[in-house]
Amino acid sequence: MKYESQKVAMYYFAGALALFVAQVLFGVLMGTVVVVPNFLSELLPFNIMRMVHTNALIVWLLMGFFGCAYYLIPEEAERELHSTKLAIIQFWLFLFGAAAAVVGYLFRIHEGREFLEQPLWIKLAIVVVALMFLYNVSMTVLKGRKTAITSVLLLGLWGIAVFFLFSLYNPSNLVLDKMFWWWVVHLWVEGVWELVMASVLAFLMIKMTGVDREVVEKWLYLIIALTLFTGILGTGHHYYWIGTPGYWQWIGSIFSALEVFPFFAMVIFTFYMVWKGGRTHPNKAALLWSLGCSAFAFFGAGVWGFMHTLAPINYYTHGTQVTAAHGHLAFYGAYVMLNIAMFTYAMPNILKREPYNQVLNMWGFWITSGGVAFMTFALTFAGVVQTHLQRVMGMNFMEVQEQLGLFYWLRLGAGVAVLVGTILIVWSLAVPGSRQKAASQAGLAAAE
Amino acid sequence: MTEERRLFRAWLILMSLTLVSLLAAFGGEGIEGGSALSLAVLMGTAFIKTRQVLDHFLDLREARAGWRAFFTLLLAGLLLILLGVGLIPTLMQEAT
Amino acid sequence: MNAKLKDNAEWGALSALPGNPMIWILIISELVVFGLALIGFMAMRFLKPEIFATGQAALDYWLGGLNTMFLITSGWCAARAVHARSRDQRQKARLWLGGAGMFGAAFLVVKLVEWSEKLSQGHDIAFDAFFTLFYLITGFHAAHVVMGLAILAIVGWWDSLENLKTGTAFWHMVDLIWLIIFPVIYLARGL
Ligand code: HEM
Ligand SMILES: [Fe+2]
Numbered sequence: 089m090k091y092e093s094q095k096v097a098m099y100y101f102a103g104a105l106a107l108f109v110a111q112v113l114f115g116v117l118m119g120t121v122v123v124v125p126n127f128l129s130e131l132l133p134f135n136i137m138r139m140v141h142t143n144a145l146i147v148w149l150l151m152g153f154f155g156c157a158y159y160l161i162p163e164e165a166e167r168e169l170h171s172t173k174l175a176i177i178q179f180w181l182f183l184f185g186a187a188a189a190v191v192g193y194l195f196r197i198h199e200g201r202e203f204l205e206q207p208l209w210i211k212l213a214i215v216v217v218a219l220m221f222l223y224n225v226s227m228t229v230l231k232g233r234k235t236a237i238t239s240v241l242l243l244g245l246w247g248i249a250v251f252f253l254f255s256l257y258n259p260s261n262l263v264l265d266k267m268f269w270w271w272v273v274h275l276w277v278e279g280v281w282e283l284v285m286a287s288v289l290a291f292l293m294i295k296m297t298g299v300d301r302e303v304v305e306k307w308l309y310l311i312i313a314l315t316l317f318t319g320i321l322g323t324g325h326h327y328y329w330i331g332t333p334g335y336w337q338w339i340g341s342i343f344s345a346l347e348v349f350p351f352f353a354m355v356i357f358t359f360y361m362v363w364k365g366g367r368t369h370p371n372k373a374a375l376l377w378s379l380g381c382s383a384f385a386f387f388g389a390g391v392w393g394f395m396h397t398l399a400p401i402n403y404y405t406h407g408t409q410v411t412a413a414h415g416h417l418a419f420y421g422a423y424v425m426l427n428i429a430m431f432t433y434a435m436p437n438i439l440k441r442e443p444y445n446q447v448l449n450m451w452g453f454w455i456t457s458g459g460v461a462f463m464t465f466a467l468t469f470a471g472v473v474q475t476h477l478q479r480v481m482g483m484n485f486m487e488v489q490e491q492l493g494l495f496y497w498l499r500l501g502a503g504v505a506v507l508v509g510t511i512l513i514v515w516s517l518a519v520p521g522s523r524q525k526a527a528s529q530a531g532l533a534a535a536e
Numbered sequence: 537m538t539e540e541r542r543l544f545r546a547w548l549i550l551m552s553l554t555l556v557s558l559l560a561a562f563g564g565e566g567i568e569g570g571s572a573l574s575l576a577v578l579m580g581t582a583f584i585k586t587r588q589v590l591d592h593f594l595d596l597r598e599a600r601a602g603w604r605a606f607f608t609l610l611l612a613g614l615l616l617i618l619l620g621v622g623l624i625p626t627l628m629q630e631a632t
Numbered sequence: 633m634n635a636k637l638k639d640n641a642e643w644g645a646l647s648a649l650p651g652n653p654m655i656w657i658l659i660i661s662e663l664v665v666f667g668l669a670l671i672g673f674m675a676m677r678f679l680k681p682e683i684f685a686t687g688q689a690a691l692d693y694w695l696g697g698l699n700t701m702f703l704i705t706s707g708w709c710a711a712r713a714v715h716a717r718s719r720d721q722r723q724k725a726r727l728w729l730g731g732a733g734m735f736g737a738a739f740l741v742v743k744l745v746e747w748s749e750k751l752s753q754g755h756d757i758a759f760d761a762f763f764t765l766f767y768l769i770t771g772f773h774a775a776h777v778v779m780g781l782a783i784l785a786i787v788g789w790w791d792s793l794e795n796l797k798t799g800t801a802f803w804h805m806v807d808l809i810w811l812i813i814f815p816v817i818y819l820a821r822g823l
Contacts, residue, residue: 306643310657317661335757335764342668346661539715547708550811551701558697561819570821578815585811593711593804595650603648610660614667614812621674622820625681629822 089437091162093169098438099179100155101431105514107148112510114141119500139193139205146203147186152427153284154221157241159434160291161225165232170224178220185213203273204255211255218249236305240312241287247280263331270326278319278347285426286311289358292378292433297365307357314350322347325397329406337399344397351390354382371443373450377429380457384421392417404479410471417464428513435517449516456509463502470495546592553581572626579619586611651797659805666809670816673765680761685822687762696818699742700810706735707807710800717796729788736781743774766817773813780806
C-alpha cells in the first residue's frame with residue numbers, strides 16, 4: 089500500500105464482511121424452513137428471509153467492489169483518492185440505506201420485485217451513493233495515471249450504475265417489467281460485474297505474480313471483449329418464456345452458450361500468470377482465492393450456466409432447483425471469491441501486518457468452497473429429479489417437493505458448513521494471529 | 537505472378553465457383569438439385585471459396601502454419617457438420 | 633492506451649495475423665456465432681422438412697447469387713485498396729475502398745428488395761421456423777454489412793496502412809460469412 093487514502097477501503101471491507109455473515113445466516117435459516125416448514129413462520133416468513141438473504145448478498149458484494157476500487161484506484165492512478173471524506177460519508181449512507189431496507193422488510197414494506205424489493209426512496213438513495221462513488225473514483229483516475237485496469241474497472245462501475253437505473257422503471261405490463269428487470273440482473277452479473285471481476289483479477293495478478301503489465305493488459309482486453317460480445321445478447325436466455333418474440337430463443341441460446349468463453353479465458357489467464365510468474369508471493373491465501381475465483385466462476389457460471397441455457401433444455405428446467413444450484417455456485421465463485429481474494433490481499437497491507445492467519449484463512453477457503461460445492465450438487469440432483477417428475481411426468485409441485493426432502497437436508501448440512509467457513513474467513517481477516525500480536529507487542533515494547 | 541494478378545485470380549475463382557454452386561443447386565447435366573451430390577458440391581465450393589478469401593484477401597497465406605491449420609479446421613469442421621446434418625433428410629428420402 | 637494497443641509485439645500468437653489482433657478475436661467469434669446459427673438452421677431443416685422446403689423454395693436463387701457476386705467483388709476491391717496503400721498510393725487506395733463500399737451498398741439494396749417482397753407476402757419473422765431463422769441470420773449479417781460500411785468509411789478517412797488492414801479484415805469477414813450463409817440458406821434445398 090502506497091497511499092494513505094487507500095485505508096478508506098477498510099470501512100467497506102468491514103461492512104461487507106459483517107453483511108456476508110448475515111447473508112449466510114439467513115441462508116441457513118431458510119434452508120431450515122425448507123425442511124421444517126413452520127420454523128419461524130409467524131415471526132419471519134420465508135419470503136421476508138429470502139429478501140434479506142439476497143439483498144444482503146448484493147449489498148455486500150457491491151460494498152466489497154467499492155472497497156476494492158478505493159484500494160486499487162489510488163495505487164493504479166498513483167495519487168491519493170480525490171476525497172476520503174466523501175468516501176466515508178458514502179459508506180455510512182449506503183449502510184444506512186441497506187439497514188433501512190432490511191428494517192422495512194421486517195415490517196413487510198417492500199416493492200416485491202425479486203432483488204429490487206427496496207422502496208423507491210431507498211433506490212434513489214442508492215443512486216446518490218453511486219454518484220458520490222463514481223465522482224470520487226473518476227476524479228482520481230482523471231487526475232492520475234490511466235491504466236487499462238482503471239479504464240476497465242471504471243467502465244464496469246459506471247455500467248453498474250447505469251443499469252441500476254432500469255430498476256426505477258416498473259411498467260405495469262408484465263412482459264416489459266421482466267424484460268427490463270433482467271437489464272439490471274443479467275447485465276450486471278454477466279456484463280458489467282464481469283468487467284469488475286476481470287480488472288480486479290488483473291490487478292491481483294500484476295501484484296502477486298510479477299508478470300509484466302503489458303501481458304496482463306492484453307489478457308484483460310481479450311476477456312472483456314469476449315464478455316461484452318457474448319453477455320449483452322446473452323440476455324436473450326431470459327427471454328424464452330416471458331412473452332417476448334420467439335426469435336429470442338435463438339439469440340439467447342447461441343450467445344449465452346458462448347458466455348462460457350470469457351470465464352474460461354479467466355481461468356487460463358490466472359493459472360497461466362501464476363505458472364509463469366511463480367508463486368513466491370508471501371500472501372499464499374490471496375493467491376489461492378484468486379485462482380479459486382476464476383475456477384469456481386468457470387464451473388458456477390460457465391458450466392452450470394451452460395447446462396440449462398439452451399432454450400430446448402431451459403423449457404424443462406426453468407425455475408427449478410437447477411436454477412438455484414447455478415445461482416449459488418456462480419455468485420459464490422465469481423463475486424464472493426473475488427471480493428475475499430481482494431480483502432485477503434489488501435487487508436494485511438492496510439493494517440501493516442505481514443500476511444497473517446494464512447492457514448486459518450485457507451481452512452476457511454476449503455470449508456466454504458466445499459460447502460458451496462456440496463450444496464450445488466445437492467440442489468442439482470434435486471433439480472434434475474424435480475424437472476423429471478414435475479416437467480416431464482407432470483406431477484404437481486407439492487407432490488414433487490415431498491420427494492426432494494433428502495436433498496434439502498443435505499443442502500442444509502452444506503449450508504451449516506458454509507456458515508462455519510464464513511466465520512473462519514471473517515475471523516482470519518479481522519483478528520490478528522497470536523504470533524502477529526506477539527510480534528507487534530514486541531515492536532511496541534521495543535519502541536517504548 | 538504480380539500481386540494484382542493474384543488478387544484478380546482469387547476474384548475469378550470466387551465468381552466461377554459461385555456459378556458452379558448455383559448450377560449444382562438447381563440441377564443440370566448429371567446433377568440433381570437437392571441431391572446428396574448437389575449438397576456436397578455446395579459445401580465443397582464454399583470451402584474453396586472461404587479459403588480463397590482467407591488466403592488472398594485476408595493474407596492468411598503469410599501467417600504461421602498453426603493459424604492456417606486453425607482456420608482450415610474451423611471452416612472444414614463447420615462445413616462438414618452442415619453437410620452431415622443437411623444430408624440426413626436427403627439420404628433418408630433416397631433410401632425410401 | 634491506444635498507443636499500447638497498436639504495439640502488437642506482446643500479443644503472443646495473435647501478433648502473427650495481419651491488422652489489429654483484436655479484429656481477429658472478433659472474426660473468430662463471429663464465425664462461431666454464425667456457424668452455430670447455421671447448424672441450428674440445418675437441424676431445423678431436418679426436423680421440419682416441409683416448412684423448410686416451402687420456405688427455401690420461396691427464396692430467389694438469382695438475387696442471392698447476384699448478392700454473392702457483389703460481396704466478392706467488393707472484397708476484391710478492398711484487397712486492392714490495401715495493396716495500393718502499401719505502395720503509398722493513398723488516392724488510389726481510397727478509390728478502391730469507395731468501390732468496395734459501392735458494391736456493399738448494392739448488396740444492401742438487393743437485400744431490402746428481397747425482404748420487402750417477402751414481407752409483402754406476409755412472410756414476417758414470426759411466420760414459421762424457416763422465416764424466423766431466415767430473417768435472424770440474414771438480418772444479423774446485413775447489420776454487419778452496415779457496420780462494415782461505416783468502418784470502411786472510417787478507415788478511408790484515417791487511412792494508415794494498419795487501419796486499412798484492420799478495417800478491411802472486418803469487411804472480408806462479412807464477405808466470408810456470406811459465402812457460407814448463401815449455399816446453406818438459399819441453395820441447399822430439399823429434394
Ligand atoms: C457470475 C455470473 C453469473 C451469476 C452470478 C448468475 C446468477 C444467476 C441467478 C441468481 C439466476 C436466477 C435468477 C432468477 O430467476 O431469480 C440465474 C439464472 C440463469 N442463469 Fe445465471 N449467473 C451467471 C452466469 C451465467 C452464465 C454464464 C450462464 C450461461 C451460460 C447463465 C445462465 C443462466 C440461465 C439460463 C438462467 C435462467 C434459469 C431459469 O430459467 O430458471 N448464467 N443466474
Ligand atoms: Fe443471465
